[in-house]
Amino acid sequence: MSTDPAHDHHQEQLLVPLAAEDIAVLGSDGEQLAALLAAALHGLALLRMGRASAAELEAAIEGTTGLLERLEAVRDASLRQPAAQDVSHAALAKAMHLESRATAQSRRRTLLRKPVGELERWATGSAD
Template sequence: MNTDPAHPDDRQEQLLVPLAAEDVAALGSDGEQLAALFAAALHGLALLRTGRASAAELAAAIEGTTGLLERLEALRDAALRQPAAKDISHAELATAMHLESRATAQSRRRTLLQKRPGELEKWATGAAD
């Protein structure tokens, strides 16, 4: 991800995402892509909080946030499909998914497992074409 300021007079602070070297290697360029989407979402949040967002900036924030959400949902769904996820109780799953009901967690997992993985879910596991 490019960390050069948009304008020469701008000072750019950086947020650090602590990852083990093996995680960075496993992510490859996808880590950069996610970081860029996360940066767009954070920039949108800053614009909202300062009240200085233009329509174009809000559209960019919406686009970045949507891309990030789609990938995060794919990550969650791919994790639910993993064989080890079968050992997670419905109560634990409800807690992990911030749901009030164990039955809702059970229903969501069942619904997910009844459909085939989408392209972004394959991307999350590294199996995308």
């Protein structure tokens, strides 16, 4: 079984509701994220059916890793935005599913000390 949506002509579709403006701004990056999400969901389905091959698990791991890397970049780029500086540490902890505002404060401080990475630039649309 392939994780390529074009491979299976009888597949159902999950829709991701996005505004037309969002789709226009995201362009092919939105399609890339959708493909990575599809690979992760396909891997999840195979795991639940208990019949994933080694190659299918490898594809699920690769898709999930790519998706996680990009989602982390979106989160990190969001934390770096000037408006995020107005978010309290308590609200940040809640948004990041952390129990401690001190942990949220520490994570934000650690992030702000690091240089902006390639995927963060991708997230903001400023990648080369």
